[in-house]
Amino acid sequence: MMQLAVLSGFVLAAFAPLLYRWLGSRTTVFLALYPAAIVVWLLAQWPSVVGGEPVLLEMAWVPGMDITLTFLIDGLSLLFALLIAGIGAFVLLYAGGYLHGHRDLPRFLVILIAFMVSMLGLVLADNLVTLFVFWELTSITSYLLIGFNHTDLSARKAALQGLFVTVAGGLALLAGLVMLGSAGGSWSLVELTTRGEALREHPLYTPMLICLLLGAFTKSAQFPFHFWLPNAMAAPTPVSAYLHSATMVKAGIYLMARLQPSLGGTEAWVTILSLVGAMTMFTGAFLAVRHTNVKKLLAYSTVMALGTLTMLLGIGTQGALVAFVVFLLAHSLYKGALFMVAGILDHETGTKDVTAMGGLRTLMPVTTAVALVAALSLAGLPPLLGFIGKELMFESVLHASHFTLLLLLLAFAAAFLTIAVAAIVALRPFFGEQRQTPHVAHEPPAAMLLGPAVLAALSLLLGLMPGGLDGLVQAIVVGIGAPEANVHLALWHGINLPLLMSLAALVLGWLIFRRWDRLRARLAYLDPVIARGPEAGYDAIMVALVRIAEWQTRALQNGYLRNYLAVTLLVLVGLVGHAFFFRHTPQFDVSISVYLHEAVVAGLMIAGAVTACLMKSRLAAVAAVGVMGFSIALTFVLFSAPDLAITQLLVETLTVILLVLVLFRLPRFANLSAPSERLRDLVVASAFGVMVTLLMLAVLGGERLPRISDYMVENSQPLGHGHNIVNVILVDFRALDTLGEIFVLALAAIGVYAMLRFHAAEGTGRLPTRPRSSDDGE
């Protein structure tokens, strides 16, 4: 039942515009009650989860295909769900202030809440298929959120880029999940956790791992797919604070952590994850210092953090997993806070450029304090949670079994670069001499300050009293593959190597911060090299994709109906014919007795078809086709299928109506095709007719499989409560098929509408500047 409560968020999302009409600017406060309620419910599960008893809420979805809506609440999903719902509540409040009075705020709220629900579903789902569904939902909703300012070309481009990269990874993920499910013999994550031995020795292990990791890497912006994340900063800041720090980009991390007990620990796993993670960590930190846009600085440092998390999963020792959990939590808290501070700066000063700001501490003291605390955590300084996370990270890198020196170097470089980024973000805008900004800055409304203040306070509080996290961290670490652990987090570990490394990093980071302006000028020399990075590869692929699409459109979709038909029919003849003659030995039953009236109806059909082909006028051809259609209806009547007959008659009638409407718009009738072309069409049509005939004869003559219609006839009344078997099949037994069909029908209607109303002006592909006539009902 809890599943329904969580999923009812989709309904809430749909009603957000209506609520906005009633509640106005208080809508966000009301909507924030939904994630807040979920936080309360999750906290109620805390004792059980921390006590080592994961909560499993079972619920069937499509039992015939082993698809469930079962929710699994163990340490890992509890932490993620708490972050999603908790930060989500603050982001909703924040968005109410940030987009106050924005024309499209209701639309924004719809998508944001839909995203929140998808994300909760993703981390709570126990079933691989359900997980994938929610995974794709987060891709789609995040596409809509990044492209929220859809009149801005760069926002649209960034949104598409994010969508393409994550959805391409999603396809790989689907393949990986199918392999995982069939190799592991279960679609449940809980069950798969216990089958690690068998999975790691399965022949499909390597392809499975590659596909799953492709999905995780694209979603979590790992090198070389990292480029979409900084571009996604085109989104409004509440989106960046939510999706691109704490939630969506961590979905890939979540998946990898989830799979650690089933697939982790092998040579391939350790190599790929540590190297890709370390590479991403360094790339993110290095590219960050080139930027002056505060959101880009934070985005690249997020890439750095995502890389660190991947690397820690790759190292995979117990210490690394503990570091993973602490780093994850610390990053979500400080990065969410910092992004919201970045939004406040943008909102109150009118610029995102840190070099254009200065001395804001006197104008916005509370914001300054929040930014300082969060940035201290980002820099990994005591007494904040970020410090504990970074010390644990250094500690586990020192004890890594593979590539120890390389990982250590990259981690150290990332650490001092991150300290520089933290200093740039927290010191540059607030200290130094005051500068003129487009708006005169002042403190933001309380709704916008609440979120970052609470998150920053949590960073500090948990840093001072990390013992409160022991139970949760232990539950998570045991859940993701560490042997029985005994976790005790502490702020002070004594003077050891990690602490010395931190000190050295602090000095170096400070130096970079002091010389940042000069350093940036130097780094500009690298721009041509960076421009040839992975994003250039993405652009090349997109260009190639468009070329291929153009080519295949010209070849296949050339606008001639007869070519479409020829291609479709020939492919069908080829495939069916191949299966027919090479896979089976067909037996034809030609001993069919035909009554005279049946022969007459068949003759009418043939006559109608032949006449239609020979007619020199459209109206006559339409009439001839009508004869054929009504004869078919008659056949249905003869074989006692009244539903089919009625449908056929009605469709014939409506076809006539549509044709009448179209006929006026067609040019004068003329034979444009050469005799040879018509001969070719005749051959194609005959081949198809012969194939269908042979198929029918073979169906009659071949060995009989148990007939499915017997089941339908027997169960129509007892199970479907209906005497009309056709209808019971349509709306009950095969209702899922019908659902798909009516969606196709709806799409076709929209297609017809779009084609006719927004018809490209003389085929130039441009939309007409305004609809040709008054629109219906709008």
Add this chain to the structure above:
Amino acid sequence: MVRSGTLILNVAARFLLPLQLLFSLFLLLRGHDEPGGGFIAGLVAAGAFALYLFAFGLGALRAMIKVSPRDLVGLGLLFALGSTLPAWWGGEPFFTSQWWTVPIIGFKASTPLIFDIGVYLVVLGSVLTAITALMTTDRDPDA
């Protein structure tokens, strides 16, 4: 161009429309046991509106049905999707059909019926969308 109809067509359409719509509802409701159902009923209703359209033109049709045909399509999809959900409340899998008997009149209400209403609306809306779109580009003077 399609012009508004003759006197006979006008009178016939005015009287036939309610009968046809009533018949389509009849087909829809009895469809589970006798020939009929949402698809057929939707086509009948679309035919009824098409007749009215030919008799009185696009403007009159729009003035009568008030909603945009495309909204009917969306509404139909919502009905069909909504019919899949009640099973969850009974703890049964998605899409399992649910049956309730309406007290007093003894009518059998069910999720398949709701689903069928969805099919009805989608079919009706789709056909009307196509027909009105074709009429509009004809630059009908009433449009």
